[in-house]
Amino acid sequence: MEFLVSAAIGLLTASGLYLILRPTTFSVVLGLTLLSYAVNALIFFGGRLGASAPPLILPGTDGHADPLPQALVLTAIVIGFGMTAYLVALALKAKGESGNDHVDAGEER
Amino acid sequence: MSHLPILPVLIPFLTAGLLLATHGMGTGFKRAVSSISVVALVVVSLLLLIESGDGSIRAYRLGDWPAPFGIVLVTDRLAAIMVTLTAMLAAAALLTALSGTDTEGRHFHVFFHLQIAGLNGAFLTGDLFNLFVFFEILLLASYALLAHGGGVTRTRAGLAYVVLNLAGSALFLIALGLTYGTLGTLNMADLARVLPMVAFGDQALVRTTLALLVAVFVLKAALLPLGFWLPHVYTAATLPVAVLFVIMTKVGIYALLRVSTIGFVTAPFTADLLQPWLAWLAIGTIALGSIGALAAARLSVVVANIVMISSGTLLLGVAAGGVNAYAAMLYYLVNTTVVTAGLFLLADRVSRQRGAVADFFEKGPRMAGILATGGAYLILAVAASGVPPLSGFLGKIMVMQSLQETSTAVGAWAAMLLSGFVVALVLARAASRFFWEPGLPDEEASTPEPVRQISSNTGSTDAALSGMIACAIVIVLGAAPISDYMRATADQLARPAGYVEAILGDSPAIRRERRP
Numbered sequence: 001m002e003f004l005v006s007a008a009i010g011l012l013t014a015s016g017l018y019l020i021l022r023p024t025t026f027s028v029v030l031g032l033t034l035l036s037y038a039v040n041a042l043i044f045f046g047g048r049l050g051a052s053a054p055p056l057i058l059p060g061t062d063g064h065a066d067p068l069p070q071a072l073v074l075t076a077i078v079i080g081f082g083m084t085a086y087l088v089a090l091a092l093k094a095k096g097e098s099g100n101d102h103v104d105a106g107e108e109r
Numbered sequence: 110m111s112h113l114p115i116l117p118v119l120i121p122f123l124t125a126g127l128l129l130a131t132h133g134m135g136t137g138f139k140r141a142v143s144s145i146s147v148v149a150l151v152v153v154s155l156l157l158l159i160e161s162g163d164g165s166i167r168a169y170r171l172g173d174w175p176a177p178f179g180i181v182l183v184t185d186r187l188a189a190i191m192v193t194l195t196a197m198l199a200a201a202a203l204l205t206a207l208s209g210t211d212t213e214g215r216h217f218h219v220f221f222h223l224q225i226a227g228l229n230g231a232f233l234t235g236d237l238f239n240l241f242v243f244f245e246i247l248l249l250a251s252y253a254l255l256a257h258g259g260g261v262t263r264t265r266a267g268l269a270y271v272v273l274n275l276a277g278s279a280l281f282l283i284a285l286g287l288t289y290g291t292l293g294t295l296n297m298a299d300l301a302r303v304l305p306m307v308a309f310g311d312q313a314l315v316r317t318t319l320a321l322l323v324a325v326f327v328l329k330a331a332l333l334p335l336g337f338w339l340p341h342v343y344t345a346a347t348l349p350v351a352v353l354f355v356i357m358t359k360v361g362i363y364a365l366l367r368v369s370t371i372g373f374v375t376a377p378f379t380a381d382l383l384q385p386w387l388a389w390l391a392i393g394t395i396a397l398g399s400i401g402a403l404a405a406a407r408l409s410v411v412v413a414n415i416v417m418i419s420s421g422t423l424l425l426g427v428a429a430g431g432v433n434a435y436a437a438m439l440y441y442l443v444n445t446t447v448v449t450a451g452l453f454l455l456a457d458r459v460s461r462q463r464g465a466v467a468d469f470f471e472k473g474p475r476m477a478g479i480l481a482t483g484g485a486y487l488i489l490a491v492a493a494s495g496v497p498p499l500s501g502f503l504g505k506i507m508v509m510q511s512l513q514e515t516s517t518a519v520g521a522w523a524a525m526l527l528s529g530f531v532v533a534l535v536l537a538r539a540a541s542r543f544f545w546e547p548g549l550p551d552e553e554a555s556t557p558e559p560v561r562q563i564s565s566n567t568g569s570t571d572a573a574l575s576g577m578i579a580c581a582i583v584i585v586l587g588a589a590p591i592s593d594y595m596r597a598t599a600d601q602l603a604r605p606a607g608y609v610e611a612i613l614g615d616s617p618a619i620r621r622e623r624r625p
Contacts, residue, residue, distance in 0.1 A: 016279075020272070020276060025268065028272055032272065032275050032276070032279070035276070035279045036279060038279075039279050039282040039283055039286065040282075042282075042283055042286040042287070043282060043285070043286035043289075045290075046286045046287070046289045046290035047290075048290075068289065069286075069289065072238060072285070072286075072289070075238075075242065076282055079242070079245045079278075080278075082249065083245070083249065083271075083275055083278070084275075086249065086252060086253075086271065087271050087272065087275065090252070090256065090264065090267055090268055090271060091268065093256075093264055094261075094264045094265065094268050097261050097264055098261055098264075098265075103268060103269070103272070104265060104269075
């Protein structure tokens with residue numbers, strides 16, 4: 001399980017990085033989205049992997065899931081989402097102003 | 110518990126909210142609200158500076174949750190200095206914006222105050238995740254402010270800046286996730302407590318994690334391989350935004366200083382984390398900034414490169430460590446922030462008076478108020494390049510003295526002296542173009558007085574420029590008390606135990622379950 005999760009995070013990060021280095025803003029946006037998925041998963045699993053551990057301490061249960069990474073990942077998701085939305089708007093603006101989707105808006109290809 | 114520490118964050122937040130809610134009101138109303146808020150901010154930050162002057166470290170617990178579990182704001186001398194500096198710059202930037210820039214796009218004042226809230230929050234917080242949140246607030250506001258005014262150049266610079274910082278934020282989150290995963294805390298004071306107790310097998314992972322954190326901070330501080338964004342962004346921004354952005358690189362330097370003094374030094378396996386690579390990269394940054402200044406075709410690009418040089422100089426101080434280095438770099442930090450902000454204002458004044466040729470190093474029309482502009486230029490150029498008798502000289506001497514026992518002293522001295530020489534050379538060359546050989550180019554000579562008049566509403570920009578020059582002179586006249594305060598600050602930084610105790614109490618007995 002640990003191997004599967006870490007491999008998935010690694011794969012997401014690698015794909016994200018590859019896409020960020022592409023010359024069109026569309027792939028860059030996709031790359032950042034993949035990267036933020038990887039990051040969110042990483043934070044979430046920072047609370048350790050486990051099954052059927054309740055998030056609250058209830059009578060009769062032993063052990064509970066760490067609630068803090070869940071709170072952190074919620075914040076990270078919201079911020080990442082807002083930032084991506086702004087980036088998409090900016091990329092559209094750049095495309096409108098320069099007529100192409102190149103990251104160096106307006107640069108000759 | 111005094112509520113003073115929350116005010117530098119709360120005032121701009123409330124102002125931004127109010128301005129957003131009343132955005133149908135006229136420009137006059139927005140300007141009045143914005144100005145009142147900035148004045149209040151200056152007053153609060155000065156109070157904070159005085160209150161922290163007694164050497165106490167105060168923890169402000171939000172919601173009164175005890176420290177490692179709840180969020181704390183911490184006010185010590187360093188935080189007070191940074192908040193005051195931000196308030197000063199905000200005042201200058203707002204004065205500049207009042208001359209008309211604020212109406213070039215929508216919601217300027219809203220984003221302006223959000224940016225200040227983010228900056229102050231980043232300086233005051235005692236928690237790494239909270240630092241991330243305030244970083245994002247200030248970044249999101251800065252993205253919008255950078256795009257303020259519109260145009261292809263700004264969009265292009267903005268796109269690169271946003272993508273770079275989003276990647277940086279992802280890296281920050283990775284570092285935070287790993288920190289929590291390995292150490293089980295994100296509170297800076299608690300981090301210092303936990304670090305020496307890390308099991309041997311985890312030390313490599315913790316070291317890597319903290320190195321990632323450092324990478325994020327040096328990206329903000331524009332250290333060599335991560336600093337190429339700076340000149341584009343600073344020159345593309347409108348004037349008030351450029352003035353406010355001067356403090357942005359200092360946020361990275363502040364965060365690095367804070368984390369390294371509280372956290373890294375407490376455990377043997379992280380104490381040498383910044384050695385010796387940071388000093389060499391800082392030297393490289395100074396070299397890159399100097400080359401950029403030499404190659405620049407206009408004054409504002411030169412100033413952006415001076416920001417980069419000063420970033421490198423400040424990081425030399427962080428890399429060296431120790432009371433002397435911290436005291437020197439803090440004095441230099443205040444000086445360079447004020448002077449570069451002043452130079453941005455001056456570059457704008459020059460380009461306003463020279464019309465089409467703007468601040469490019471080309472032959473242009475004779476300026477109207479040449480004595481005033483020239484005098485301001487002389488003062489700021491002397492202070493920026495580090496020629497006696499002004500503050501740049503004092504700051505650089507102090508930094509150089511504090512570095513003389515480090516292993517990289519020779520390289521650092523050479524870089525600082527050469528960069529000072531290059532900056533002096535570039536500014537002198539620019540001055541001879543601007544002030545000594547004026548004259549209209551032939552094709553413009555026929556149209557009389559084409560670009561000479563200063564538009565009537567730029568008085569407040571000039572007031573901001575005068576303010577910055579006055580600050581630069583105050584820094585050198587009050588060098589003794591200011592450097593005493595900085596030394597006391599450095600003392601405080603060099604004793605992280607005091608910080609930990611102020612936040613967690615004498616004998617923290619924090620029950621924490623064993624992590625698998």
